[in-house]
Amino acid sequence: MRLQTLSPLAVRRSLPLFLAIVVCLAIWQVWLTWRLMEQDRNLAVQRSHERLEQIADLGVAQLGALLGDWDLNLRDLNALPPSAAQKAQLPPNETLVILEHHSVATDPGRSLLFVPEPPSASPLPDVFEAAGKFEFRDQNYERALEALQPLTQKPAARAEALLRIARLERRLNHPDAALVAYDRMLQETAVSNDGVPYALLAAGARCELLASLHDPLHSAAEATERLRAALVEGRWPLHRETFEYYWAEVNRLRHTSDDPPKDAQDFSLLVSRLYEQWQQALRTGSSFNGREAQADASLLIWHATPSRLTALYAPTGWLGAGLKLPANADDIRWRLLAPSSPAGTEPHVLRSLAEAQLAGRLEFSSVSAVSDAGLNRALRLAGVGLMLVLVLAGAYALYRGVSRELRVAQLQSDFVSAVSHEFRSPLTSLSGISELLANGRLADESRKSQAYAYLQRETGRLKRLVEDLLDFGRMESGRKQYQIEPHDVFGVVRAVVADFREEALAGGFGVELNLDSNAPTVKADEQELRRAIRNLLENAVKYSPECRTVWVEGRVNHRQVAISVRDRGMGIEPREQRVVFQKFVRGAAAKKAGIKGTGIGLSMVRQIVDACGGEIRLESVPGEGSTFTLFFPLAGAGETRK
Numbered sequence: 001m002r003l004q005t006l007s008p009l010a011v012r013r014s015l016p017l018f019l020a021i022v023v024c025l026a027i028w029q030v031w032l033t034w035r036l037m038e039q040d041r042n043l044a045v046q047r048s049h050e051r052l053e054q055i056a057d058l059g060v061a062q063l064g065a066l067l068g069d070w071d072l073n074l075r076d077l078n079a080l081p082p083s084a085a086q087k088a089q090l091p092p093n094e095t096l097v098i099l100e101h102h103s104v105a106t107d108p109g110r111s112l113l114f115v116p117e118p119p120s121a122s123p124l125p126d127v128f129e130a131a132g133k134f135e136f137r138d139q140n141y142e143r144a145l146e147a148l149q150p151l152t153q154k155p156a157a158r159a160e161a162l163l164r165i166a167r168l169e170r171r172l173n174h175p176d177a178a179l180v181a182y183d184r185m186l187q188e189t190a191v192s193n194d195g196v197p198y199a200l201l202a203a204g205a206r207c208e209l210l211a212s213l214h215d216p217l218h219s220a221a222e223a224t225e226r227l228r229a230a231l232v233e234g235r236w237p238l239h240r241e242t243f244e245y246y247w248a249e250v251n252r253l254r255h256t257s258d259d260p261p262k263d264a265q266d267f268s269l270l271v272s273r274l275y276e277q278w279q280q281a282l283r284t285g286s287s288f289n290g291r292e293a294q295a296d297a298s299l300l301i302w303h304a305t306p307s308r309l310t311a312l313y314a315p316t317g318w319l320g321a322g323l324k325l326p327a328n329a330d331d332i333r334w335r336l337l338a339p340s341s342p343a344g345t346e347p348h349v350l351r352s353l354a355e356a357q358l359a360g361r362l363e364f365s366s367v368s369a370v371s372d373a374g375l376n377r378a379l380r381l382a383g384v385g386l387m388l389v390l391v392l393a394g395a396y397a398l399y400r401g402v403s404r405e406l407r408v409a410q411l412q413s414d415f416v417s418a419v420s421h422e423f424r425s426p427l428t429s430l431s432g433i434s435e436l437l438a439n440g441r442l443a444d445e446s447r448k449s450q451a452y453a454y455l456q457r458e459t460g461r462l463k464r465l466v467e468d469l470l471d472f473g474r475m476e477s478g479r480k481q482y483q484i485e486p487h488d489v490f491g492v493v494r495a496v497v498a499d500f501r502e503e504a505l506a507g508g509f510g511v512e513l514n515l516d517s518n519a520p521t522v523k524a525d526e527q528e529l530r531r532a533i534r535n536l537l538e539n540a541v542k543y544s545p546e547c548r549t550v551w552v553e554g555r556v557n558h559r560q561v562a563i564s565v566r567d568r569g570m571g572i573e574p575r576e577q578r579v580v581f582q583k584f585v586r587g588a589a590a591k592k593a594g595i596k597g598t599g600i601g602l603s604m605v606r607q608i609v610d611a612c613g614g615e616i617r618l619e620s621v622p623g624e625g626s627t628f629t630l631f632f633p634l635a636g637a638g639e640t641r642k
Contacts, residue, residue, distance in 0.1 A: 111234035116275035544569030568625035
């Protein structure tokens, strides 16, 4: 049975088919893995949804029971006297609000920036007639002050008297006396006819007076900050319009545009709205009891009678403290949604709050379901990606390896063919001349001498070719021994050019030599250096079919010697310049032109230069020629540098 092997051409043609099959298998594996991941994901989503459904049913049931208990407790509190209701134990973080006509109480105490109905003003006693005549009719401010001083001793008239005294002192340009009157007014609790507490009137007027004095001893900024703090803590029961006016005055004096604290403002608005709805229900005769979830997810429950409204306010987060889900539901999150609010994008379950007498919906979602699904998905995708990369990388490496082996095999085949041609031509000539000499067909001594000279030249050519092949094998295996010694490099170049000129002249070529006048010394193997320079000269002649001149130049600079061999031949393509120093590589232009060669010359030159501690560079333009430059460090340059 005969074993048949595939030819390199068949192997080369089968490689794309192999890669296509590998890629298709990898894509099919990715698609199959993706389908399995989708099935697992759908199953996980279904299980998570069923679990959320069960927990949502339990949560809604707990919410209904919790709100029912709160509602019953609130009704009991509404039946108690206000003082007893404020002492009742409340759920954590909740606020009890008790509204009566002209009064508001909270437990625990929370600041109200403004109240629905501030206390009404006390009737002003008719004791200011005389002082009013002196001030407004006669404009006798001193007599007016004398008439007001006794009134400061009467509790019912003291606050109004101090207010008028401060006004008169300011008109008389007595700011210190006016400040004393304002300071006394700060202790008053009465309310003016305009519904503004006298203490607030004094605090505002005092800040304005201090700001007009521009006196460092009187700190207007400090007084303004105290007024702002008093407004924030709700020291006085104010109308909303009164609070907004004095807040704007504080901002004007402070040169700012701050808003009141949002929590206190929202709570004050909530109490005012609740009071207005209670009064509306009283006017229409309807009952006013209920529950309401606010936009910020807080909760308000109230129970009202004609004389009093009792409400329980639970801030944001009350739901988390009220619901007690199973221990295995730590990953479950819930939140209140307004009727028009969109649900979240993660897996969730919605439950209506109609049965709990609340508007909106309750959303339950699982955090771990999303994170676990995302983690599993990421791990599987990473695994598939890694597998795909490994498969494609392996296929690519195999493709590159086989392609490289095929290329090397092709180069070796071309090398064997080129060497065969290199040997065949001189051997044919030697065989013909030897036959003529053996048969005595060359009787003329001059023709015999020419034949012997030709035999000697061709024999030397064969010898150099064999030595090149043997030395190249030693270089590749690392067995080549170099005799590195100091030499006059320009002397070596002159000797090589002189020997090569005879052969070049026979082919119609000329060699122009241009070397620096000095004699630089480099450490190199003289015979191998000769071989390298001769190889470059032979290539310059071989690949210059049009221009019959080769230029050899030598120069010394920067502690090194540069030897250049330049021609104006066919040049080398840029993509071939990167591989031209590799073994068995020959340019496409040379092959197309039918120029013979083995493809090992430049590879030998590079190895010789490397062994001598030098460097070779190539500059070439297709159609304009090539320049090969050898760089060697000067002997002793290293010691001098030290």
